[in-house]
């Protein structure tokens with residue numbers, strides 16, 4: 001199936017093409033037509049299935065076809081449990097709405113509210129929010145929700161786990177009765193069904209087989225490696241594999257600089273791309289990467305988010321991210337439908353804990369291998385492996401108000 005047959009408008013198809021997606025994922029095939037028809041929807045889908053585009057694309061189409069109000073009240077509200085998810089959804093909204101005349105903003109707690117208030121004042125069609133900060137701003141009078149046409153509850157099970165039920169009910173009470181409701185959840189627990197039963201109108205049920213995640217289409221490899229030998233191994237893999245366009249992720253800006261320098265010295269053209277680089281330097285690096293004069297782009301997560309590059313054959317995690325959702329977004333840069341895509345993670349002893357968190361999130365146990373001459377030196381008992389110093393508090397799962405997280409996304413499927 002192609003995106004053309006789903007009833008999406010030209011500006012959206014253009015944005016999809018730019019994102020490098022060849023065909024809709026199974027959940028997108030199901031959700032897009034139903035949402036465009038105006039149904040309420042209860043969908044079971046995990047991160048990695050492409051669910052965000054599954055609701056964002058039709059939502060944008062509906063808003064772009066509706067009447068544009070002069071005051072630009074919030075017409076679509078997307079509620080999500082954590083600031084990380086909120087930021088990721090906002091990136092999706094930005095990416096898919098780039099050829100439409102719609103404005104969007106994201107609000108979450110834990111940061112200064114003034115820039116968010118400023119964004120709201122200039123008018124926002126699509127608002128992505130965590131429940132706590134949303135209610136704070138409503139209570140302070142900066143925001144009204146009485147013109148909302150579409151409500152999305154994303155990761156609803158996690159919102160309930162994090163104790164947001166009361167906040168969700170308060171938000172529901174602020175919305176007009178006539179609206180379209182979309183609820184996404186990894187599981188349909190009793191609590192989720194009770195919540196949905198209370199406010200949804202004849203929802204269509206959509207479930208996708210977890211086998212069908214975009215993540216599973218990607219060939220994911222894990223190489224256990226000695227930390228100090230990661231740069232040498234990266235150079236070896238790229239040169240021996242003759243890989244021509246590779247995106248490498250590091251956790252720090254400094255690490256990105258060092259690795260790019262090491263590659264250039266080894267004869268592989270590389271450029272770092274991160275928050276300390278000027279816009280000019282980033283644009284230049286990206287242009288070189290696209291025209292083939294730069295083989296490797298070494299990026300941090302934040303810098304990679306805004307990158308406008310189509311899907312790639314090779315992504316390397318030089319270091320694993322400490323937020324597991326970032327792993328899904330990193331490897332989502334490859335895995336082109338129909339074409340081969342490979343995501344390779346170099347994992348040292350101090351990262352085993354992160355690997356386990358990632359496996360839990362994606363519901364897959366990843367096979368790991370070792371390569372001659374690069375083996376981890378001290379073989380740990382995995383259960384004893386400690387987290388790296390100074391990074392024990394993970395942002396994932398923390399609510400904007402500092403409540404505990406769910407610590408997982410339902411039962412993981414093991415291979």
Ligand code: AMP
Nearest residue numbers: 021023024025047048049050051052332
């Ligand atoms: P999500 O489940 O929404 O978090 O998306 C997981 C990853 O899949 C993201 O990196 C998306 O950019 C990517 N993605 C979404 N839709 C498609 C598609 N139709 N083809 C390929 N990748 C996609």
